[in-house]
Amino acid sequence: MRLLGPFAFALCLAAAPAAAEDPLPRHDVPLSKQGNLVVALCDGETSIEVPGVKPGDALTREQGQKIADALMKEWRQKHPNAEWVTVAQEGGQEGGTAVSVPEPRGAAADQYQTYGAFTERDQQIWKESTDRLVAEGKRIFHDAKALGGTAAISCDMCHPDGSNTHPETYPKFQTQLGRVALLRDMINWCIENPVRGKPFPDDDPRLKALEAYILAQRKGVALEYGKH
Amino acid sequence: MAHKSIETKYYEERTSFFEDLKIVGALSRRGFLQIAGVSAGIAAAKGLIVPQSFQLIEIAHAESSVEPFTVAYVSDTHLYTRNVNDRFIRSAVKAVEDVNALDPQPDFVLFGGDLAQLGRREELDLGAQILKNLKAPVKMMVGEHDWFLDMGAHWQELFGPPQYSFDHKGVHFVTLMSVNEKDFWTPRGMTAEERMQTVAGLDNGVQSRFEVGPDGRSWLEKDLAAIDKSTPVVIFSHSPLYKYYRNWNFWTEDADEVQSILKKFDNVSVIHGHTHQLLLNRIGNINFYGLLSTAWPWPYAPEGLPKLTVQMNRADPFNGFDGCGAGQLNVLASGMVDKIYNLWNRNPVTVRASYLTSGGTEDQPPATTLSSY
Numbered sequence: 233m234r235l236l237g238p239f240a241f242a243l244c245l246a247a248a249p250a251a252a253e254d255p256l257p258r259h260d261v262p263l264s265k266q267g268n269l270v271v272a273l274c275d276g277e278t279s280i281e282v283p284g285v286k287p288g289d290a291l292t293r294e295q296g297q298k299i300a301d302a303l304m305k306e307w308r309q310k311h312p313n314a315e316w317v318t319v320a321q322e323g324g325q326e327g328g329t330a331v332s333v334p335e336p337r338g339a340a341a342d343q344y345q346t347y348g349a350f351t352e353r354d355q356q357i358w359k360e361s362t363d364r365l366v367a368e369g370k371r372i373f374h375d376a377k378a379l380g381g382t383a384a385i386s387c388d389m390c391h392p393d394g395s396n397t398h399p400e401t402y403p404k405f406q407t408q409l410g411r412v413a414l415l416r417d418m419i420n421w422c423i424e425n426p427v428r429g430k431p432f433p434d435d436d437p438r439l440k441a442l443e444a445y446i447l448a449q450r451k452g453v454a455l456e457y458g459k460h
Numbered sequence: 461m462a463h464k465s466i467e468t469k470y471y472e473e474r475t476s477f478f479e480d481l482k483i484v485g486a487l488s489r490r491g492f493l494q495i496a497g498v499s500a501g502i503a504a505a506k507g508l509i510v511p512q513s514f515q516l517i518e519i520a521h522a523e524s525s526v527e528p529f530t531v532a533y534v535s536d537t538h539l540y541t542r543n544v545n546d547r548f549i550r551s552a553v554k555a556v557e558d559v560n561a562l563d564p565q566p567d568f569v570l571f572g573g574d575l576a577q578l579g580r581r582e583e584l585d586l587g588a589q590i591l592k593n594l595k596a597p598v599k600m601m602v603g604e605h606d607w608f609l610d611m612g613a614h615w616q617e618l619f620g621p622p623q624y625s626f627d628h629k630g631v632h633f634v635t636l637m638s639v640n641e642k643d644f645w646t647p648r649g650m651t652a653e654e655r656m657q658t659v660a661g662l663d664n665g666v667q668s669r670f671e672v673g674p675d676g677r678s679w680l681e682k683d684l685a686a687i688d689k690s691t692p693v694v695i696f697s698h699s700p701l702y703k704y705y706r707n708w709n710f711w712t713e714d715a716d717e718v719q720s721i722l723k724k725f726d727n728v729s730v731i732h733g734h735t736h737q738l739l740l741n742r743i744g745n746i747n748f749y750g751l752l753s754t755a756w757p758w759p760y761a762p763e764g765l766p767k768l769t770v771q772m773n774r775a776d777p778f779n780g781f782d783g784c785g786a787g788q789l790n791v792l793a794s795g796m797v798d799k800i801y802n803l804w805n806r807n808p809v810t811v812r813a814s815y816l817t818s819g820g821t822e823d824q825p826p827a828t829t830l831s832s833y
């Protein structure tokens with residue numbers, strides 16, 4: 233537990249892209265002369281090169297554990313008297329760049345658990361991520377090409393603001409199909425027929441985004457599966 | 461006894477009427493239609509009882525200066541060129557064939573705007589070509605889809621000015637250009653195509669609201685100045701001349717001002733396109749009727765639906781023609797308008813002027829069984 237914790241918590245790949253406009257502190261790691269993978273610790277300072285491994289190579293669990301252990305060893309050498317968890321929660325020491333973690337909300341002291349320990353900031357991140365999926369769905373909904381259509385028809389032409397898509401009524405028996413349908417079945421039906429495209433596979437990110445947008449338009453409407 | 465809808469009764473009456481006529485001699489379907497009007501006229505002239513809901517000819521009232529007549533309409537065809545989308549073309553052709561099959565023919569055909577989808581020259585040319593097949597003369601109205609690529613240049617080359625008036629059999633008709641928009645494109649540095657694409661979408665907050673505009677309103681005032689208040693007035697406009705739902709531009713920003721210009725008349729009917737649905741309203745002295753589209757139906761907006769609107773049934777997505785159609789305006793001796801929604805794939809719905817003027821208490825059209833979500 234003690235070893236796995238930091239591994240999951242602290243391992244950040246140097247290749248991870250940072251948002252272009254991001255004003256947050258950066259951790260630029262030295263490039264490997266041999267083109268090896270360089271792994272950075274999220275203290276903003278420490279990094280190690282992994283010999284023989286190139287960026288993008290798959291790592292075994294053992295290799296990953298070795299990297300985590302090596303990073304932690306180096307961090308402990310730099311901070312012989314510090315506890316990693318304390319430092320991370322207090323926002324680092326000596327002006328370090330470790331992320332400041334605000335107090336968990338709610339009855340943290342009484343019922344502390346990892347799952348319940350989220351902050352306003354976490355919620356904001358989650359909301360933004362969700363909204364991004366909804367926005368992507370909205371884009372596809374309004375774009376015949378993104379739908380893979382061949383007749384210049386997009387969803388919004390018949391369903392402005394996702395109207396009359398009534399996602400809250402699925403699953404329901406769709407008489408025209410002769411079977412019980414989910415929202416995604418109807419999305420795909422529309423893509424195949426009026427839009428004249430190819431239906432999306434069930435795990436297609438475009439289908440997920442469309443579902444997200446359509447559902448988002450009906451926030452607050454009572455679920456009423458089977459309604460006609 | 462099972463409940464019978466108004467439309468069912470209409471068909472029963474019609475069937476029995478024609479069955480009676482059959483006794484006179486075997487008739488082909490075409491002969492049927494030809495004799496129908498004549499027979500109704502003879503029956504009325506002889507004082508015979510004729511089914512009330514199936515008179516093809518309205519008998520003029522002695523005191524009225526209006527000679528009843530029929531206008532057919534086709535609206536919102538949203539044509540792409542053939543290589544892009546052929547379904548909308550087939551729908552437009554179907555509407556033209558429907559109108560051409562009317563017997564007797566209407567005095568003229570109103571085209572309700574949005575001939576093209578993206579205002580392209582080829583789309584407008586194609587539309588003009590299709591409408592040329594109509595046997596009756598055509599009165600053109602412009603829609604935003606026809607206008608915002610080249611700001612009406614090609615449309616006007618084909619069809620002339622978008623705003624005009626004429627008199628017909630005692631009724632004063634005005635076609636308004638109601639889809640002007642304040643410049644939202646220059647500050648955003650949009651190309652003509654981007655401007656058109658933006659206006660073509662319903663649910664974006666970028667574009668401005670439709671308006672007749674100050675020039676159009678003063679033109680209208682001037683045009684109506686010499687018209688007597690007792691003359692029936694019928695206004696054609698693409699957008700509804702009232703405020704229904706702003707977010708989708710089911711809306712005319714200066715509707716109140718336009719309505720007040722029309723206030724002096726005893727009897728005004730506004731026939732508008734754009735909303736692709738059975739849509740009814742009455743404000744003051746004005747009856748409003750929306751037109752159907754041939755291309756696709758629109759759901760009712762989440763708010764603002766006029767109380768007098770009897771919704772049409774939710775469209776069947778599995779039938780590309782359902783909820784679409786064309787129709788007729790029957791101009792009565794009173795100068796009022798009965799409107800027939802000739803919905804493809806469904807029974808026609810007749811909306812009598814008396815339904816609107818009575819505030820919804822008389823002659824109610826059949827109610828929906830599948831309302832919008």
